[in-house]
Amino acid sequence: MKHSLLRARSLSRLAATLLVATVAIPAMSGACAAATLRFGTDPSYPPYEYKLPDGRLAGLDIDIGNAMCAAANVKCEWVESxxxxxxxxxxxxxxxxxxxxxxxTAARRAVMDFTQPVYAADIRLVAARGSRLAPDAASLAGKRVGVLQGSTQAAFVKSSWERRGVLVREYPDQDSIYADLVNGRLDATLVVGSQARLGFLTKPQGARFELAGPRIEDPSILGASSVIGVRKGDGKTLQTLDAALARIKQDGTLSRLEKQYLGDAPAAK
Structure with a gap:
């Protein structure tokens, strides 16, 4: 799981902005931090954030962000990275x-502030059916595990599994991980469970694979939910986002969008 539980991130590489997509929201009266709210996202993690064939952004997080902008009476702008x-x-x-x-995560909290939780987390191991692999270092020793570069999954496997013999392979996007899983270059991947279900396991290329073992439980690294991050000390933006999030939770918009994209599956990376 752009989905994702859980789509510490690298602080060293500044990615080039690839695209800005603007969604117009009718102007209404009301105080807010700015006339335009700019969200940064990585549109390579369906069903949370992805691009349609015509180039438009789509996904759970995109719709949540647009709904929050509408609730805050601001124009929503999306920047890809x-x-x-x-x-x-x-x-x-x-x-x-x-x-x-x-x-x-704690590492992210050192440099950012976060909104209230948006949705729950669910980190799972994906491996071939019948492989009998489990989400622990003993089972995966000597195995090649692919993870999304800069994700909490990458931080977890590198700190907890790599020193115990697990061969960690980092990738710039989840689709490349799935491709190498299918062609045999990887033995498993650690990923948001709902993203794996909807973005891989239900597709023809994922037919030979499954969620292997139980979800990963390590709140100190993986966190317990998905949040929206703002610059440290940017209280106006944080207040605007939290108020908008509370509103779309209260009016049922968030629940409707979760059901639309995830069914009963939780998320965050």
Whole structure:
């Protein structure tokens, strides 16, 4: 799981902005931090954030962000970046907030502030059916595990599994991981469970694979939910986002969007 539970991120690489997509929201009266709210996202993680054939952005996080902009009476603007470049781009003021199924880890809290939780987390191992692999270092020793570069999954496997013999392979996007899983270059991947279900396992190329073992439970690294991140000390933007999030939760918009994109599956990376 652009989905994602849980779509510490790299702070060193500033990714080039690839595209800005603007969604017009009718102007209404009301105080807010700015007339335009700019979200940074990585549109390579369906069903959370992805691009349609015509180039438009789509996905759960995109619809949530647009609904929050409508609730806050601001225009919504989307800026694309690679996942591991989002934090650096936020610090460089390329946009106002990161909306990309991000987990609130301690490392991220050191450089960002976060909204209230948006949706729950669910990190799972994906492996071939019948492989008998489990999401632990003993089972995966000597195995090649692909993870999204800069994600909490990458931080987890590198700190907890790599030193115990697991061969960690980092990729710039999840689709490349799935491609190498299918062609045998990887033995497994650690990913947001709902993203794996909807973005891979239900597709023809994912037919030979499954969610292997239980979900990963390590709140200190993986976090417990997806949040939206803002620059440290940017209280106006944070207040605007939290108020808008509370509103779309209260009126049922968030629940409707979760059901539309995820069914009963939770998310965040």
């Amino acid at each position: 690679s996942f591991d470049g989002l934090i650096a781009a936020l610090q460089a003021r390329k946009f106002d907030a990161i909306n990309a199924s991000m987990a609130p």
